[in-house]
Amino acid sequence: MQIALIADTFPPLRTSGAVQLRDLSREFARQGHTVSVLLPAPDLLSSWKIEEFDGTKVVRLKAPKTKDINYLRRTVAELAMPFFMWWNYRKSPLANTRWDGVVWYAPSIFHGPIVSALKKSSSCKSYLIIRDIFPEWAVDMGLMGRGLPYRFFKVVAQYQYSVADVIGVQTPGNKRYFEHWVKKPQRSLEVLQNWLDIPTQNRCPIRxxxxxxxxxxxxxxxxxxxxxxxxxxxxxxxxxxxxxxxxxxxxxxxxxxxxxxxxxxxxxxxxxxxxxxxxxxxxxxxxxxxxxxxxxxxxxxxxxxxxxxxxxxxxxxxxxxxxxxxxxxxxxxxxxxxxxxxxxxxxxxxxxxxxxxxxxxxxxxxxxxxxxxxxxxxxxFAVHKVVKQIIKGLSVNTISS
Missing domain, CATH: 3.40.50.2000 (Glycogen Phosphorylase B;)
Incomplete structure (x- = not known):
């Protein structure tokens, strides 16, 4: 399959999300799929940049800076990010690619618009990988009330969910957050375990x-x-x-x-x-x-x-x-x-x-x-099982509107 994998983190970053997406893209390639990882890149001087990474294409698309800035600026930048990504994607050599499936990773909750655009242009299905449920966890932690900011982020998250054909959550307990979403036809909700590939074993400087x-x-x-x-x-x-x-x-x-x-x-x-x-x-x-x-x-x-x-x-x-x-x-x-x-x-x-x-x-x-x-x-938690599960989810013929 020709897969578009959308995220906001990837190597050389060292976050757990970056490692997971690195391992996921490698395994897609190992199983014979063609993968392009689409990422926002605030430091790019050009509209886009394509790199090769372990058998996959990494497509960095110029977008506003969303890290290490105050919350208000970050929210505005994240809201604009998918539109900038789509605009610059349309300028790239991949603009006319027909995708067999779109996979994206949350966090962030803001990728919905570019996923929707890619789905429509290719008439394909989408698979949302959810690793944390925002803004719910922020409310649980006391970082946010249920006022206007919460309602804003909730609308953004709900739009993201509406774009998905399949949602993969971390554990059975998290299915309860999507009981209403899954009631609509042609939607699938499943547990998609976290994953890791076998790492390269380099010597650690800590002794x-x-x-x-x-x-x-x-x-x-x-x-x-x-x-x-x-x-x-x-x-x-x-x-x-x-x-x-x-x-x-x-x-x-x-x-x-x-x-x-x-x-x-x-x-x-x-x-x-x-x-x-x-x-x-x-x-x-x-x-x-x-x-x-x-x-x-x-x-x-x-x-x-x-x-x-x-x-x-x-x-x-x-x-x-x-x-x-x-x-x-x-x-x-x-x-x-x-x-x-x-x-x-x-x-x-x-x-x-x-x-x-x-x-x-x-x-x-x-x-x-x-x-x-x-x-x-x-x-x-082996990554090869996760890739097979995602491909299966994308391969069902029904496509949600």
């Missing part, structure tokens, strides 16, 4: 043996450290475990909360905690090979279900997980059923500490836990 955590059982967190993660309880856990000289906590990444968390760890003299800056995704396997447990953290105010990309990387590397997540999250059921770690849903320090010590005992005695982690990854 645990040369750090303050040398010789300890290391709990690692690698990824974004922002408000949505609710990571303060992890520093409280580290403080509670200071007496255990065999345990340490390694935090690797970036985010709005990093500097505050570093300062707090320093003030509390947490000598069992070490921070490092973000590393290349292909260095992650070597980092995890030096660690014993992966940490998943989600703010307890979340109401939607989320299986973060970092959970997949832990499973792929064969290390069990310690998860502090919102109550009722489908991730908790998965971890318990597959026996690949311990999950706290109460956000209570006493329980999290108890589960941490239970997990330490488990990894010391359960010789099969690493194998179960790897088996879970292959069964549920």
């Amino acid at each position: 645990v043996a040369d750090s303050a955590l040398a010789g300890r059982k290391v709990f690692v967190y690698a990824g974004n450290m922002g408000i949505a993660q609710g990571m303060d309880i992890l520093l409280e856990l580290a403080q509670e475990l200071l007496y255990r000289l065999d345990v340490g906590f390694l935090f690797v990444g970036r985010g709005s909360e990093v500097n505050r968390l570093k300062a707090r760890a320093s003030e509390q003299r947490l000598d069992n905690v070490v921070f490092f800056d973000e590393i290349d995704p292909d260095e992650i396997p070597d980092l995890y090979a030096q660690c014993d447990v992966g940490i998943v953290a989600l703010d307890p105010r979340h109401k939607s279900h989320n299986i973060p990309g970092k959970f997949l990387t832990y499973m792929q590397s064969g290390i069990p997980v310690l998860a502090n997540i919102n109550a009722g999250n489908d991730l908790g059921v998965l971890v318990r059923e597959k026996r690949v770690g311990q999950v706290c849903e109460s956000n209570q320090l006493d329980e999290l500490k108890e589960l941490t010590e239970k997990l330490l005992d488990q990894i010391a005695t359960d010789t099969d836990i690493s194998l179960r982690c790897k088996q879970l990854f292959e069964q549920e």
Whole structure:
């Protein structure tokens, strides 16, 4: 199939979304499909730029800047982004391409207009991959009320949904957000698991043996450290475990909360905690090979279900997980059923500490836990299964109006 894959992130960016889209585009190509990744590019001097990337075309289209600016400017820029992308796409060599399917990735919620235009010009179906449900999660987190901004973003999101023929959500629990949408004819709603490809295994510059955590059982967190993660309880856990000289906590990444968390760890003299800056995704396997447990953290105010990309990387590397997540999250059921770690849903320090010590005992005695982690990854999160599922969704003959 000739596939247009639309997103707002891709390498050389190192976000989890960029890694996922890199892996998805590679697998489409491996399975014999022709893929063009369409991206907004605010720094382009020309209207468009086409690059080759691992068997796919990356089409960068000039559009307004949407990152690292204030919220009002960002909202206006994101609203304009798909129209700029479409205008500049029409100037590119791909302008007359007949697509067999359009796939797009949310976030962002603003791609609806360009998806609609591509669908109409090619009379093809579209598949929306939803990884977070905005603006609902922002309301859950207390970042937004249900006033005018919420209603505006809700309209944008609803338009995006109306353009989709198939929507793939992360977990069964997230289907409830689309109960009304799926009632209309010729629409399909399904669970599309998160995914990862087998990474290139580059040497990681972080050497645990040369750090303050040398010789300890290391709990690692690698990824974004922002408000949505609710990571303060992890520093409280580290403080509670200071007496255990065999345990340490390694935090690797970036985010709005990093500097505050570093300062707090320093003030509390947490000598069992070490921070490092973000590393290349292909260095992650070597980092995890030096660690014993992966940490998943989600703010307890979340109401939607989320299986973060970092959970997949832990499973792929064969290390069990310690998860502090919102109550009722489908991730908790998965971890318990597959026996690949311990999950706290109460956000209570006493329980999290108890589960941490239970997990330490488990990894010391359960010789099969690493194998179960790897088996879970292959069964549920391998990228080749995801591509086949998307192609199947696009291949049904019915097309929504």
